[in-house]
Amino acid sequence: MPAPTGITGTWTWIEKRATTWENLPILTQDPYDRPLAEPEIRSGYLPLDGATARTATES
Structure with a gap:
């Protein structure tokens, strides 16, 4: 999944699976890698x- 650029911090993806919330990393997409599965809506x-850690130290 593409993540917004130019912003300091770490983006993650959180989704509910059954009864628990999963915190998943956003991985860099390889432009030459073909998808293994069909696209899905999640x-x-x-x-x-x-994001605020850098701002707080710069003040």
Whole structure:
């Protein structure tokens, strides 16, 4: 999954699987790698962690 660029911090993907929430890393996509499965629609959240750490130290 592509992640927004130019922002300091770590993007992750959080989705509910059965009864638990899974926190998954966003991996860099290889432009030459072919998809192994059909695209699917998924529901979840795209949080950004650590974005304020840099801002707080620069002040």
